[in-house]
Amino acid sequence: xxxxxxxxxxxxxxxxxxxGRSKVINGVDLHVDEGETVAIVGESGCGKSxxxxxxxxxxxxxxxxxxxxxLRYRGEELLGDPPxxxxxxxxxxxxxxxxxxxxxxxxxxxxxxMRDVLTYNGKTEVGWLELGKSVLGRRGADEKAMRERSxxxxxxxxxxxxxxxxxxxxxxxxxxxxxxxxxxxxxxGEPEFLIADEPTTALDVTVxxxxxxxxxxxxxxxxxxxxxxxxxxxxxxxxxxxxxVMYAGEIAEVGTRDEILDEPLHPYSRGLIDSIPKLTAFQxxxxxxxxxxxxxxxQGCRFxxxxxxxxxxxxxxxxxxxxxxxxxxxxACYLYDDQMNAQDALEVAQTEIEFEGGSLDHPEVSxxxxxxxxxxxxxxxxxxxxxxxxxxxxxR
Amino acid sequence: MGFKSYVLRRIxxxxxVFIGLSMLIFFLARVLPGDPARxxxxxxxxxxxVQSLRDQMGLNDPVVVQYLNYMAGLFQGDMGISLxxxxxxxxxxxxxxPATFELITVGMTIAVLFGVPLGxxxxxxxxxxxxxxxxxxxxxGVSMPAFWVAILLQLLxxxxxxxxxxxxxxxxxxxxxxxxxxxxxxxxTDFAAFRSALAHLVLPAFTLALAPMADIARMTRxxxxxxxxxxxxxxxxxxxxxxxxxxYKYVLKSSFAATLTIIxxxxxFLIGSAFLIEIVFAWPGxxxxxxxxxxxxxxxxxxxxxxVVGLVYIxxxxxxxxxxxxxxxxxxxxxxx
Ligand code: SF4
Numbered sequence: 208x209x210x211x212x213x214x215x216x217x218x219x220x221x222x223x224x225x226x227g228r229s230k231v232i233n234g235v236d237l238h239v240d241e242g243e244t245v246a247i248v249g250e251s252g253c254g255k256s257x258x259x260x261x262x263x264x265x266x267x268x269x270x271x272x273x274x275x276x277x278l279r280y281r282g283e284e285l286l287g288d289p290p291x292x293x294x295x296x297x298x299x300x301x302x303x304x305x306x307x308x309x310x311x312x313x314x315x316x317x318x319x320x321m322r323d324v325l326t327y328n329g330k331t332e333v334g335w336l337e338l339g340k341s342v343l344g345r346r347g348a349d350e351k352a353m354r355e356r357s358x359x360x361x362x363x364x365x366x367x368x369x370x371x372x373x374x375x376x377x378x379x380x381x382x383x384x385x386x387x388x389x390x391x392x393x394x395x396g397e398p399e400f401l402i403a404d405e406p407t408t409a410l411d412v413t414v415x416x417x418x419x420x421x422x423x424x425x426x427x428x429x430x431x432x433x434x435x436x437x438x439x440x441x442x443x444x445x446x447x448x449x450x451x452v453m454y455a456g457e458i459a460e461v462g463t464r465d466e467i468l469d470e471p472l473h474p475y476s477r478g479l480i481d482s483i484p485k486l487t488a489f490q491x492x493x494x495x496x497x498x499x500x501x502x503x504x505x506q507g508c509r510f511x512x513x514x515x516x517x518x519x520x521x522x523x524x525x526x527x528x529x530x531x532x533x534x535x536x537x538x539a540c541y542l543y544d545d546q547m548n549a550q551d552a553l554e555v556a557q558t559e560i561e562f563e564g565g566s567l568d569h570p571e572v573s574x575x576x577x578x579x580x581x582x583x584x585x586x587x588x589x590x591x592x593x594x595x596x597x598x599x600x601x602x603r
Numbered sequence: 604m605g606f607k608s609y610v611l612r613r614i615x616x617x618x619x620v621f622i623g624l625s626m627l628i629f630f631l632a633r634v635l636p637g638d639p640a641r642x643x644x645x646x647x648x649x650x651x652x653v654q655s656l657r658d659q660m661g662l663n664d665p666v667v668v669q670y671l672n673y674m675a676g677l678f679q680g681d682m683g684i685s686l687x688x689x690x691x692x693x694x695x696x697x698x699x700x701p702a703t704f705e706l707i708t709v710g711m712t713i714a715v716l717f718g719v720p721l722g723x724x725x726x727x728x729x730x731x732x733x734x735x736x737x738x739x740x741x742x743x744g745v746s747m748p749a750f751w752v753a754i755l756l757q758l759l760x761x762x763x764x765x766x767x768x769x770x771x772x773x774x775x776x777x778x779x780x781x782x783x784x785x786x787x788x789x790x791x792t793d794f795a796a797f798r799s800a801l802a803h804l805v806l807p808a809f810t811l812a813l814a815p816m817a818d819i820a821r822m823t824r825x826x827x828x829x830x831x832x833x834x835x836x837x838x839x840x841x842x843x844x845x846x847x848x849x850x851y852k853y854v855l856k857s858s859f860a861a862t863l864t865i866i867x868x869x870x871x872f873l874i875g876s877a878f879l880i881e882i883v884f885a886w887p888g889x890x891x892x893x894x895x896x897x898x899x900x901x902x903x904x905x906x907x908x909x910x911v912v913g914l915v916y917i918x919x920x921x922x923x924x925x926x927x928x929x930x931x932x933x934x935x936x937x938x939x940x
Contacts, residue, residue, distance in 0.1 A: 302841035328843035376932040
């Protein structure tokens with residue numbers, strides 16, 4: 208496999224709060240290969256958005272502080288080099304935000320924003336004269352070409368009447384339409400790497416489905432790489448090649464989509480999947496408790512206070528390393544060790560991890576699959592078949 | 604709904620406000636202690652004379668009738684006779700108001716031209732030197748009494764330096780057309796007069812501008828900072844729009860709405876402080892006229908002056924609301940935020 212497009216290693220991010228220092232990201236390793244879509248799944252507050260903010264250099268500092276680690280894009284280290292980070296971000300990265308209602312400027316038309324993206328994309332500086340012209344709405348010679356490009360993109364995102372939408376203000380568009388416009392804005396600059404931060408959460412389920420489908424199409428069409436952040440395993444399953452399960456600022460488990468969904472090893476991953484309502488019987492099992500307090504996180508494995516398989520004297524000692532029972536399938540848990548093969552590991556997982564009745568107290572995770580009908584779900588599993596197994600993006 | 608109908612609605616909604624205001628002012632003036640007719644005629648006038656003046660002024664009619672008569676007159680440009688100048692109040696106002704209007708408008712222009720950039724600079728350098736300096740300035744700007752600043756400026760620039768005239772409005776006035784010296788002198792293409800009018804304006808207008816300037820700078824600063832933390836700023840940034848463009852095009856336009864509100868409030872407030880400033884600078888505006896009217900209980904003049912002040916308030920707010928709709932489409936579409 209070639210070098211990853213984006214690579215984070217041993218990232219540490221602290222937040223200074225009134226209660227003290229929170230280690231919000233505690234040694235995260237993550238990579239996205241070219242042409243690959245990777246999802247980070249976790250409860251809100253697990254640090255997935257902070258990871259995205261670090262990549263996009265929009266972490267509020269203070270209170271945030273990157274205390275260690277590296278971020279490489281095509282081999283170039285960015286965390287220690289803000290100008291390079293800015294440049295790479297402007298040239299190669301794009302982001303789709305969570306809330307379509309607040310992520311577009313309320314006081315300019317869609318067309319105006321898209322025009323500015325097309326005009327200035329990739330530039331980090333702009334002169335005062337140029338600025339004045341833009342404020343006064345002076346159009347350049349290539350105005351028409353830009354309009355056509357915008358219309359084409361909006362059309363591709365199945366926005367009805369794209370021409371008319373260009374002259375409208377965001378306030379005149381529905382949530383779903385705004386989210387499409389946001390996707391269009393992110394794609395306009397022709398990035399090669401996209402971050403999507405829960406872009407469908409604010410929308411209702413049918414719109415969500417359409418949008419994920421659309422996003423997938425665009426990603427495939429342009430051959431983009433994407434980091435998709437979500438708390439919703441159902442969404443991750445539909446869009447991701449690989450999934451990172453994140454818990455309390457650490458990576459709990461990494462694997463291909465099928466590994467994570469069908470053969471989860473980490474107790475937390477198993478808990479997450481158990482808490483998805485079953486399609487047959489709506490009986491829920493899951494994990495008790497909430498995310499730990501970051502200022503005084505539990506010693507050792509941060510999950511141990513909630514873990515049904517926790518071992519005294521082991522799990523509360525040192526932070527568990529990442530074991531790799533199958534190539535590329537890594538899990539941070541003392542139940543496993545490097546000697547195990549995938550088969551053994553799965554056996555351990557099935558025998559050792561038993562959730563006692565009671566359901567997980569985080570409704571947002573559990574709502575994931577319940578909304579789909581069985582037929583839809585089956586349909587989708589079939590559709591996703593070709594990408595199962597080891598994924599390196601080549602089989603897209 | 605388009606911008607035009609929004610503008611129309613705003614203008615129409617000013618009418619009931621004006622009517623309400625006129626009622627309030629009119630009735631309040633009638634309940635002020637002291638008999639205007641007695642005051643006008645002096646303590647030694649006979650009761651008959653006072654009574655006949657009251658009859659003549661309509662003061663013996665029921666208040667409602669008086670009000671209706673007054674409003675009927677108002678539409679024909681008749682605001683009653685002033686007891687101090689013996690002229691129609693409307694004529695007096697036409698004579699005095701333009702001077703005040705010119706003063707506060709130039710004052711407000713100065714306040715906006717300086718206040719907005721000051722606020723932006725402070726907002727962009729939050730908690731750094733520029734911001735703290737701006738805060739200090741704002742603190743003094745708001746808390747120093749205007750008449751005191753006026754005297755200081757007069758001392759400094761007029762008496763010690765001799766750069767600017769201390770009092771008055773113009774050396775030799777151009778033929779009166781609008782009553783605004785700057786405009787009239789330009790119409791007459793009399794540039795010496797224009798320069799003189801400008802020189803006379805600088806000190807009082809600047810004094811007047813100080814408090815609203817500080818207000819505007821503070822408001823611009825805080826709304827600028829607030830807007831800068833909004834999601835769309837990040838979104839635009841990651842779509843590849845340069846930071847400078849985001850700051851001066853996108854953020855400025857959104858945050859200007861808050862500034863506009865404060866401008867409207869301050870514009871009304873300026874008329875109030877203009878009363879003091881006009882007296883310090885011997886500016887021949889509405890202020891002296893208004894103060895005399897109040898001291899003499901010159902009822903028609905009081906009503907006239909207050910009505911004009913109120914009208915300026917209403918119009919300033921209307922204009923700002925309309926601009927608000929221009930700057931923020933959510934307002935005119937009855938937005939959802
Ligand atoms: S390391 Fe221990 S506490 Fe942590 S998940 Fe594994 S078994 Fe549970």
